[in-house]
Amino acid sequence: MSSKRDFLTIWDLTAGEIECLLKRAIELKSGSDKNNCPLIGKSIGIFFEKPSTRTRVSFEAGIYQLGGQSIYLNPRELQLGRGETIADTARVLSRYLSGMVLRTYSHASAEEFASHATVPVINGLSDLHHPCQALADLMTILEKKGRISGIRLAYIGDGNNVANSLIEAAARTGISLTVACPEGYEPDPDIIERARNAMAKDSKGELIILRNPKEAAGRADVIYTDVWVSMGQEDKAEKKKTKLRDYQINGQLLQCAKNDAIVLHCLPAHRGEEITDEVMDGPNSAVFDQAENRLHTEKALLEFLIR
Numbered sequence: 001m002s003s004k005r006d007f008l009t010i011w012d013l014t015a016g017e018i019e020c021l022l023k024r025a026i027e028l029k030s031g032s033d034k035n036n037c038p039l040i041g042k043s044i045g046i047f048f049e050k051p052s053t054r055t056r057v058s059f060e061a062g063i064y065q066l067g068g069q070s071i072y073l074n075p076r077e078l079q080l081g082r083g084e085t086i087a088d089t090a091r092v093l094s095r096y097l098s099g100m101v102l103r104t105y106s107h108a109s110a111e112e113f114a115s116h117a118t119v120p121v122i123n124g125l126s127d128l129h130h131p132c133q134a135l136a137d138l139m140t141i142l143e144k145k146g147r148i149s150g151i152r153l154a155y156i157g158d159g160n161n162v163a164n165s166l167i168e169a170a171a172r173t174g175i176s177l178t179v180a181c182p183e184g185y186e187p188d189p190d191i192i193e194r195a196r197n198a199m200a201k202d203s204k205g206e207l208i209i210l211r212n213p214k215e216a217a218g219r220a221d222v223i224y225t226d227v228w229v230s231m232g233q234e235d236k237a238e239k240k241k242t243k244l245r246d247y248q249i250n251g252q253l254l255q256c257a258k259n260d261a262i263v264l265h266c267l268p269a270h271r272g273e274e275i276t277d278e279v280m281d282g283p284n285s286a287v288f289d290q291a292e293n294r295l296h297t298e299k300a301l302l303e304f305l306i307r
C-alpha cells in the first residue's frame, strides 16, 4: 500500500503539522536556507483546468527554487480532452512525476485523481476548497499578529471555497471565526458541521455565521474578503453582486475592527466591488504579503510531501 500523502483539504494536515509547516515557511522566507534543494531530479505536474496567477506561478517558482522541474499540463491538451479517464491519466502521470498540483472545477475530480495517483496530489483550488490559500493566510496572520490561536477573524462576503478552507483552518488552529454573508451564500454546511464538531471536541476555535458585516467586523483582528463571483459562476454574477453589495470592505466597515486589524484578500480583487482601493492600498492591508506567502508555504508543503 502506498504511503503517499495528499493535501486536498486542511484536514489532511494535523494541527502539529500545520504549526511545523508555518515555522518552516517563515524560515524559508528569511532566506537562511538558500541551498536547500530537496526536489533535485524530480518533476512536478501542474494540472490546471482554470486560470491562475498566484497558485501557478508560486508553485512553479517554488519547485524551481527547491531544485525541481515543473511541467504545466493544460487538460485540454492532454488525452483527457479526448476521453481518457481521470483514473488512467492519474496512474500514467504517477509513473513520470513525483507529485501533482491540481486546479479543478469539481472537488470530486481532485479526489478521484488523488485516489488513483500513486504520488502526492496537492489541491490548488477546487469548487469546495482552497487549502494552499489557507496555509498562506495562517502564515500572514502569524507574521503580523505573532499568534494564530485566539485571533478574531471576520470573513465578510461570499461563503465560497476560500471561506470553507478558512473554517477548517480555524478549527485546526483555534481561530475565532465569524462569517458574515447574505442568506443563500453561506459556506458549505457539511464543512461547517465538521469544523464545529472538531472545535467542540478539541475545545479550541469558534465559528459564528451571521448576516451583519459590521457585527462580524466588531473587534476583529483580521478582516478577510474574496471576490463575489468565483471562476465558473459568471452566469450568476448580477444576482450575486446585488445580494452582496452591503458586504464591501470599505473604510467605514474597517473602523468597526480593532485599530491594528489587518485586511486580507486572497486575490485577484475586483476593486470597487468587494473591497475599495482605500482599504486595499491602505495601512491595514496585508494582501501583498499574503500573496507572497503563497510561495513560502507551498515550498514548505512540497518539502514535506514530496519524497
Ligand code: CP
Pocket: 051, 052, 053, 054, 055, 056, 125, 133, 266, 267, 268
Ligand atoms: N488566490 C489565488 O488562488 O490566486 P490565483 O487564482 O491567481 O491562483
